[in-house]
Amino acid sequence: MTGAAVVTGIGVAAPNGLGTEDFWAATLAGRSGIGRISRFDPAGYPARLAGEVPGFVAEEHLPSRLIPQTDRMTRLALVAAEWALADAGLDPETLPAFDMGVVTASSSGGFEFGQRELQALWSKGGQYVSAYQSFAWFYAVNTGQISIRNGMKGHSGVLVSDQAGGLDAIAQARRQIRAGTRVVVSGALDASICPWGWVAQLASGRLSTSEVPDRAYLPFDADARGHVPGEGGAILVLEEAGAARDRDARVYGEIAGYAATFDPRPGSGREPGLRRAVELALADAGLEAAEIDVVFADAAGVPELDQIEADALAAVFGRRGVAVTAPKTMTGRLCSGAAPLDLVTALLSIRDELIPPTVHVQPATRYGLDLVCGDVRTGPVRTALVLARGAGGFNSAVIVRAAGDRAGNNN
């Protein structure tokens, strides 16, 4: 049996920071990236705020031939993957191609690219549709493009479970590491901040219509009124612990536990699946609830969903039994990109022994949460639980722990 899967490289593109250290500095300072949409005129729509990745100029990072064939989310993914590999100190050219895989999540593919081509089709005709449409918008594009750009031929994958998918991809990467793949690049970048994507997101009924950035996305607050969508996410490099040790790689932490569940049929009256996902992930990691130092919440920002999450946490940890935070209040919800970004935040919390805050939220007492609000909380962080839920009933939980804490003994 091969050993544990550890994270050795990180690449970030977030609304409050491009690049890991910019993102981390903003997150610790409580700096939000949520603002009025700039990519199109949102005046005619009931929701007008989003978390947009600032200052990203694809041409500065990618060869010109890749620009016309890629959606914004693919450009962000290619660059984040490059940063993650550089951060890991890995040169893909020096490794056997079949020993490297790519597993990403997606929620809507290259939707902005898709809108442009749909417009060409319906306003001008089929012959005006780009030759790149056949692959630029589909859900598999980021895995395919990262694989091609880095010469990675190992077992790869693409998973879709709305916001939960970001954790499911990391878990699938861990499976491939355990099955013997040397390096797996994983995570997700999502972006559909275009009018067509916006109309589709509005249909979820979960978008905040507030126009005040500090008051729009308030999970666990009595004033919660939906969420603000965002774009971005993170790419992580996973390696087998022994192989990482052999090359003296810097290790951020281990992907120690995982589970996914699906909610009961609507109207069944049965308990939602989130608590079970947490318990199964703890069992998978071989940990007791008391050993978790912090929970990165899904933080839906919809009262009913916030209650379900608070109930699940109370059932496992007890009321106010564990520190809970939601730094995504500074980025908005990034679809499948949100959870990989939370994993990065959790790993940096372990590295620096700092828990970043949930901003602008006054937690309602009825939730019974020890929510980290306002300021950064200091203290040792050895293990963190990251939660993500997808529309329809998808629940996923991942546990990360500090390198060296029983790493490699969980098989």
Add this chain to the structure above:
Amino acid sequence: MSRRRAVITGIGVLAPGGVGVKDFWSLLSEGRTATRGITFFDPTPFRSRVAAEVDFDPEAHGLSPQEIRRMDRAAQFAVVATREAVADSGLDVEQADPYRMGVTIGSAVGATMGLDAEYRVVSDGGRLHLVDPAYAVPHLYDYLVPSSFAAEVAWVVGAEGPAIVVSTGCTSGIDSVGHAVELIREGSADVMITGATEAPISPITVACFDAIRATTPRNDDPGRASRPFDGSRNGFVLGEGAAVLVVEERERALRRGARIYAEVAGYASRCNAFHMTGLRPDGAEMAEAIRVALAESRTDPGSIDYVNAHGSGTRQNDRHETAAFRTVLGEHAYRTPVSSIKSMIGHSLGAIGSLEIVASVLAMQHDVVPPTANLHTPDPECDLDYVPLVARDWRTDTVLTVGSGFGGFQSAMVLTGPDRVAS
């Protein structure tokens, strides 16, 4: 503890030429084709105007008016195929432990038909860049994010274990079942409802394949338009459909006395890391996927009885996979029937891999290998036995099925018959 193994105990199909497993097998075993001129919209402006469409009446298949409004056509397909597969398996899903039951559904392009139609309305025929939400269907978010397909299937059976959509382009249908098998083997579930669905025959899909000349322009002879391995072939024929399988942990299936169709004995996937749509002629990455799948199944290449090919009917694919088969099977490749059911039901992108798994299972059940229709004069570069035109009686216990797709994905699966499952 002995290794957990995954077996197929139920199948459901919705394919061009008929809804249900029975119609599907008649079409394949009789070598008939279900390709025709596109009827879903006026195809006049397009280069390729043929497709393999399903004649599907959702109400006749038990979907309620609200379900029909809520679901894209691809989700409707998945739900109908799920019901057939579950009934076929004899599994009482209401008595099964919901926590131990999961769902994986493959799809390459999600709710593309619904999205195309809705875009046309909210943009008022492409006029509005700032599209108007007042004209959108209420369930547009479920079209945006196709994990709604897995949710719909989970609701049919009441599954509360892991549920997900696998979207690796045209290998999704193999990778979805492969993922379900991984989940059973690792112990995350005991029963998986798995398979794939696709309903891509919309103007935007037809236009984007036109743009890269991937689909055939053989519009004057639609019934003979899909011609894998034939020297005259010039692109694939777009298709649609769904296949869903009940896959169970072997001991569980044996305990309840389930009919076992086959074991999913080996599965692997690799990437070519070459081009989003192009293939190198040597087929090296597909060969590697086949090698690993065979090793995992502890199957000697010489004991493969039948190869269900990707056989899309593009020149580059047919040569690519023929090379891969020769590399791994060696001389045995020339003694093994290889066929493409895409010659009869077209290429339904993410769904086809699961449809081909079901076709492979049926080949084992009947000891009949389906033919490659429309194959009269093979491409000289394609020199294997492609079972032209007529199905063949053939003892079939071990099948290799493969897929290849945009993004560079190459997947292979080895299925072994019930005789080997007993041991």
